[in-house]
Structures are given as structure tokens and as C-alpha cells.
Amino acid sequence: MWLVFRTNTIMQLVKYTHNSPEEAIALxxxxxxxxxxxxxxxxxxxxxxxxxxxxxxxxxKVAEECFSGRCRERGIKIIRRISGGGTVLQGPGCINYxxxxxxxxxxxxxxxxxxxxxxxxxxxxAFKSKGHDMEVFPVSDLAMNGKKVSGNAQARKRxxxxxxxxxxxxxxxxxxxxxxxxxxxxxxxxxxxxxxDFLTNISIxxxxxxETVKKIFLPHDTAPYKPASDDLKALRELIAxxxxxDEWNLAF
Numbered sequence: 001m002w003l004v005f006r007t008n009t010i011m012q013l014v015k016y017t018h019n020s021p022e023e024a025i026a027l028x029x030x031x032x033x034x035x036x037x038x039x040x041x042x043x044x045x046x047x048x049x050x051x052x053x054x055x056x057x058x059x060x061k062v063a064e065e066c067f068s069g070r071c072r073e074r075g076i077k078i079i080r081r082i083s084g085g086g087t088v089l090q091g092p093g094c095i096n097y098x099x100x101x102x103x104x105x106x107x108x109x110x111x112x113x114x115x116x117x118x119x120x121x122x123x124x125x126a127f128k129s130k131g132h133d134m135e136v137f138p139v140s141d142l143a144m145n146g147k148k149v150s151g152n153a154q155a156r157k158r159x160x161x162x163x164x165x166x167x168x169x170x171x172x173x174x175x176x177x178x179x180x181x182x183x184x185x186x187x188x189x190x191x192x193x194x195x196x197d198f199l200t201n202i203s204i205x206x207x208x209x210x211e212t213v214k215k216i217f218l219p220h221d222t223a224p225y226k227p228a229s230d231d232l233k234a235l236r237e238l239i240a241x242x243x244x245x246d247e248w249n250l251a252f
Contacts, residue, residue: 011099011218012225014045021053021090022243023235025079028098028155028162030235032082035100035160042105042160043225044217045098046210052091053077054179057084057153061252064184071179080249083162085140085153086183093170095206097213099163109161112154116140119163120152126216132202137189140165146189147200168201169209 018024034040054066065087109115116139124134137143142150152165176195190198242248
């Protein structure tokens with residue numbers, strides 16, 4: 001099985017455990033900004049949350065995509081990310097991966113549809129090799145038996161882009177129905193199905209899932225990236241200026 005990521009390019013695994021939902025989302029933007037400025041190489045980050053919170057796409061409309069009253073009653077935060085795509089619920093049983101990639105790795109990555117197709121097919125092939133019959137559904141989903149197990153999104157700069165996605169492996173579908181409305185736009189293969197009929201979990205442990213994803217992007221161990229004090233200061237400033245503000249999170 002050939003994977004485009006098995007090259008001589010040095011990618012670093014991010015070693016940092018976030019302390020809040022705001023940190024979890026803000027760190028993706030910080031990694032992208034640091035790569036774009038030349039301070040950091042390509043990175044892979046794996047993370048999960050024991051706290052439920054809603055993540056809205058860059059242009060997502062909170063009122064159309066979330067049951068914001070229910071979320072507020074239960075103390076479930078709503079946070080906006082910098083990438084496009086639909087609204088998702090984070091929480092126990094969901095693992096996230098984020099990769100910051102350079103266009104120098106493959107100039108065709110400048111074509112957003114090509115980048116989704118290439119990255120997601122590599123992931124699907126890796127899971128198929130472990131007995132999980134995963135398929136790519138355009139533009140940005142991975143599914144098993146016609147049911148979605150992973151949603152993905154991107155944010156782009158001039159030299160680097162962020163590609164990140166979710167994997168459900170033990171998620172409570174009732175929580176999704178509680179917090180999220182039926183999306184205003186949906187992929188053709190969804191065919192109007194409700195969340196509980198459309199989403200499914202991969203029969204895999206969290207550890208095995210993380211190791212599978214890690215080997216796709218990092219076939220060989222490299223020195224990890226651990227945020228320095230200056231990075232953590234920049235992260236706090238980003239949260240204070242953006243991810244803790246209703247002006248950003250509830251903008252639309």
C-alpha cells in the first residue's frame with residue numbers, strides 16, 4: 001500500500017494536552033500560523049475531549065445548525081473553527097486528527113478537491129488493511145456501510161494548509177441529536193437520514209485508531225513538537241482575542 005505521506009519530509013507529532021475546548025480549537029490555528037511564518041514544519045496532532053462541546057464551521061450559522069438553547073442549559077460550549085464544513089459535536093468516543101501540510105509536498109494539494117480525495121483515500125486504504133471497509137464520500141466524508149464515521153474540513157494559507165477530521169469510535173448518537181439540528185446542506189449519500197441513522201462508530205479501540213492514523217502520516221518516529229512558553233502565551237492570546245468571544249463563536 002503506497003501512501004503519499006511516506007516521504008523524506010520531516011513531520012512532527014504535537015505533544016500537548018489541551019486544558020479547555022477553546023484551547024483544543026485554537027491550537028489548530030496556531031500550528032497553521034506558525035508553519036506559514038516558517039517557525040514550524042508540518043505537524044500531526046491527535047486529540048480528544050471528555051467534555052462535550054459544539055464546533056461550528058467558519059461560515060456556519062449557529063441558529064440553523066445547533067439547538068443553542070439546549071446547549072446553553074447543559075453548559076455545552078459552542079466554538080467556531082477556522083475551517084469550513086458543517087457543525088460537529090465533540091466529546092467522549094471521538095478522536096480528532098489535525099495535519100498541517102505544505103503544498104511543496106504535492107503541488108496538486110492546491111486543488112482542494114484533489115487534496116481531500118488524496119488524503120481521505122490514503123486513510124481509507126489504511127483502515128481497509130486492518131479489516132475496516134471504509135470508503136470516501138465526496139467531498140469530505142469517510143463512511144462504512146454507507147454510514148459516516150469521519151467528517152473533515154480544511155483551512156488554507158499561501159504555503160501551508162490545515163486538514164483536520166473526526167473519527168467516531170464510541171460516541172453517543174443521542175447527544176448529537178440533542179445538540180445539533182439536521183444540517184441545512186448535506187451530501188447526496190445522506191439521503192435525508194437523521195443523525196442516528198446516518199452516523200456510526202468504528203469497531204476499534206481509541207488506541208488502535210490513533211496508532212493507525214499516526215502511521216499514515218508518521219511512518220517513522222521523529223522528534224515531537226512541544227509548545228514552548230512563547231507558544232503557550234500566543235495560544236492564550238489567541239483564545240482571549242477570538243475563541244472566548246461571542247463575536248467570533250456566535251458571529252453567524
